[in-house]
Amino acid sequence: MARKVIQINKNPVYEIGMINTVFSKDMSFYGDLKFRKSLQINGYFEGEIVSEGYLVIGEGATVKANIKAKTVIINGEVNGNIEATDRIEILAGGTLHGNIRTAKLKIADGVVFIGKCEMIHEYEKTEKKEKGEKVKAETAS
Numbered sequence: 001m002a003r004k005v006i007q008i009n010k011n012p013v014y015e016i017g018m019i020n021t022v023f024s025k026d027m028s029f030y031g032d033l034k035f036r037k038s039l040q041i042n043g044y045f046e047g048e049i050v051s052e053g054y055l056v057i058g059e060g061a062t063v064k065a066n067i068k069a070k071t072v073i074i075n076g077e078v079n080g081n082i083e084a085t086d087r088i089e090i091l092a093g094g095t096l097h098g099n100i101r102t103a104k105l106k107i108a109d110g111v112v113f114i115g116k117c118e119m120i121h122e123y124e125k126t127e128k129k130e131k132g133e134k135v136k137a138e139t140a141s
Helices: 122-140
Strands: 021-023 028-035 038-041 044-051 054-057 062-074 077-079 082-090 095-097 100-107 112-114 117-119
Touching: 028 038, 044 054
Parallel strands: 021 038, 028 044, 038 054, 044 062, 054 062, 062 077, 062 082, 077 095, 082 100, 095 112, 100 117
Antiparallel strands: none
């Protein structure tokens, strides 16, 4: 009797779900990177990252970039400023040299963080939207 072999996707799985794309440890990337879903960097990256999704900096990875994303999880080394609309997590063994701006922040024991932190509050986001709508309504009148 023949057995069916099922291949399991080996991409990492986090609370946010499965990572769509993984840059391996032996990969180096230089330039600007834009993506929508999720990405894990395990190698070296230098440039700028903009995303509507999730970015994971894997263990042993080095990233020299300013980052704008929904969620950023750091388990490697990041040199640059980070703006995350949802949250930033720095796991044990993670290193961040740069300023952060986020709604939620989680830092584990043993993390190295050198920089400033600015917390974004939900009411600030709502106020900015309402002000924008009022300005549009006034200019339309």
